[in-house]
Amino acid sequence: MEQLLNVENEWDREVESEVVEGPFCLIEEWEVAQALKHTKSGKAAVPSGVVSEMMKASAGVSGKGDPLECGSFRAIKLLEQAMKVWERVLEVHLRMQVEIDEMQFGFMPGRGTTDAIFIVRQLQEKFLAKKKKLYLGFVDLEKAFDRVPREVVRWALRKRGVEEWLVRAVMMLYTGASTVARTGAGDSRSFEVKVGVHQGSVLSPLLFATVMDVVSSETRGGLPWELLYADDLVLIAETREQLHAKMAAWRVCLASKGLKINAGKTKVMVSRVSGGPMTSSGAWPCGVCGKGVAANSIQCTTCRKWVHRRCSGLKGSLQAASATFVCKRCRGDGLRPEEREAGLEVCGDTYEVVESFCYLGDMLGAEGGADAAVTSRVRSGWKKFRELAPFLTSKAPPLKMKGQVYTACVRSSMVYGCETWPTRVGHIQQMERAEMRMIRWMCGVSLADRLSSEELRRRVGVEGIGIVLRRHRLRWFGHVERKEDVNWVKRCTNVIVGGPTPVGRPRKTWQSSVSDDMRLLGVNARDATDRAKVLRKVATLERWF
Numbered sequence: 001m002e003q004l005l006n007v008e009n010e011w012d013r014e015v016e017s018e019v020v021e022g023p024f025c026l027i028e029e030w031e032v033a034q035a036l037k038h039t040k041s042g043k044a045a046v047p048s049g050v051v052s053e054m055m056k057a058s059a060g061v062s063g064k065g066d067p068l069e070c071g072s073f074r075a076i077k078l079l080e081q082a083m084k085v086w087e088r089v090l091e092v093h094l095r096m097q098v099e100i101d102e103m104q105f106g107f108m109p110g111r112g113t114t115d116a117i118f119i120v121r122q123l124q125e126k127f128l129a130k131k132k133k134l135y136l137g138f139v140d141l142e143k144a145f146d147r148v149p150r151e152v153v154r155w156a157l158r159k160r161g162v163e164e165w166l167v168r169a170v171m172m173l174y175t176g177a178s179t180v181a182r183t184g185a186g187d188s189r190s191f192e193v194k195v196g197v198h199q200g201s202v203l204s205p206l207l208f209a210t211v212m213d214v215v216s217s218e219t220r221g222g223l224p225w226e227l228l229y230a231d232d233l234v235l236i237a238e239t240r241e242q243l244h245a246k247m248a249a250w251r252v253c254l255a256s257k258g259l260k261i262n263a264g265k266t267k268v269m270v271s272r273v274s275g276g277p278m279t280s281s282g283a284w285p286c287g288v289c290g291k292g293v294a295a296n297s298i299q300c301t302t303c304r305k306w307v308h309r310r311c312s313g314l315k316g317s318l319q320a321a322s323a324t325f326v327c328k329r330c331r332g333d334g335l336r337p338e339e340r341e342a343g344l345e346v347c348g349d350t351y352e353v354v355e356s357f358c359y360l361g362d363m364l365g366a367e368g369g370a371d372a373a374v375t376s377r378v379r380s381g382w383k384k385f386r387e388l389a390p391f392l393t394s395k396a397p398p399l400k401m402k403g404q405v406y407t408a409c410v411r412s413s414m415v416y417g418c419e420t421w422p423t424r425v426g427h428i429q430q431m432e433r434a435e436m437r438m439i440r441w442m443c444g445v446s447l448a449d450r451l452s453s454e455e456l457r458r459r460v461g462v463e464g465i466g467i468v469l470r471r472h473r474l475r476w477f478g479h480v481e482r483k484e485d486v487n488w489v490k491r492c493t494n495v496i497v498g499g500p501t502p503v504g505r506p507r508k509t510w511q512s513s514v515s516d517d518m519r520l521l522g523v524n525a526r527d528a529t530d531r532a533k534v535l536r537k538v539a540t541l542e543r544w545f
Helices: 029-037 052-059 081-097 113-129 150-159 164-172 204-215 240-255 371-387 399-414 425-443 453-460 465-481 488-494 510-521 525-529 531-539
Strands: 134-139 226-229 232-237 267-271 297-299 306-308 344-346 349-354 356-359 362-365
Touching: 029 081, 081 164, 081 204, 113 134, 113 226, 113 232, 113 267, 113 356, 113 362, 113 465, 113 488, 113 510, 134 240, 134 356, 150 164, 150 204, 232 240, 240 344, 267 356, 362 371, 371 399, 371 425, 399 425, 399 453, 399 465, 425 453, 425 465, 465 488, 465 510, 465 525, 465 531, 525 531
Parallel strands: 267 349
Antiparallel strands: 134 232, 134 267, 226 232, 297 306, 344 349, 356 362
């Protein structure tokens, strides 16, 4: 662990910057009390044995890799509670002196994961509406918090004009910092950590965001083409060449200050209307489009795969043609060849091109829409349900209690990021089918019992997931409409992409989904600026179903 926590990448060692002298700030008692108020209780004790509850009482304040490789694990640091309180005090002063670019969404007031996901989805939606490609590079930094040189932290703070007393106070937290590795076999000897910022520290996200802001100041293009969430970087371009240039420029500027791109985890996604590798879904994927088939289908006599009626090209009875039917893919008729993008090579490293990517917990698909996200969220919900199955499927707890646990733990996982989805009827049905299977399992009934979905939901005390999806989307729409016009969360909804509009029915968009929801409730876009009115309308959503 001592070797792992003291690895520093090569960098240019240029950290000269102007020192901003200023009067020492006297830390008041109320600032410490405010920091204690925001310190969480119930956290593990560190070697000193001091926990936050002790300080609150004394202050009178109420309340992926080889498992055999050490580098495959991320150390969780248990910091002194007194140190966390002191860091919260310093954080307040530091935020008053440091201004971070709006492209950074991580640990910034008024910004979050949903904002970043929404901007990326809106850009993708606008380009796909004109049948244009969009290139997205998802950059992962190698052990970013653990590898940033501390002299770079000092340099970045001075570059942002932080007063020297505050710079010294921050850097004192890392002077002679030592740690102990605690494992199941016991504690190691104490050793000094000379590189990186503390994992789990209150101050570390802001310090790292400041470093990224200063390091990229001469390279970044800003929103909406570049987004940061702490160390998660997304680069967006209209052409492959533009993306290559961006990734090369960012690679150079990051490497100059000891930050290294992880080539294995950095991915590229090419967003396009169709033509990519076919992805299969459902128990019986269609042999032509790959999506799950139901009763209205026919089996190909060559590949033995089932095919949707709409994909078969047949008219009339499917049964009459079943003996000789050959699907389009086997005939090679009317299907464009699959386009497979080669990996993007930058400075000797090759970045893999993928068809989907999980960005900040939300699955983005190369063909846009919510198909990949809905499938991923359903799987996530089932994973969480099976973790809680001993409780949720037990006969001992009351059904209402199981419904509360389901709502808090399982459903919250299923609807994460749904505010940004352009949902179709099929998406809602897919989520409803998964939810009703879970509810029937909790109630101990089957389809043979002939109990309606409404009755089972009433017993468990939950509302339909379709209602939840609409409620989340309308709340988010109101949030977007109340943003300032210069905010990119609002501006991205009005991005205009050049080129002619394709012939045919337009794709389902987020804004058309919102329009359907508002028409159902009888509200308009002007009402969205009144938060109280929107919440009252959304609260009555259930009676419309």
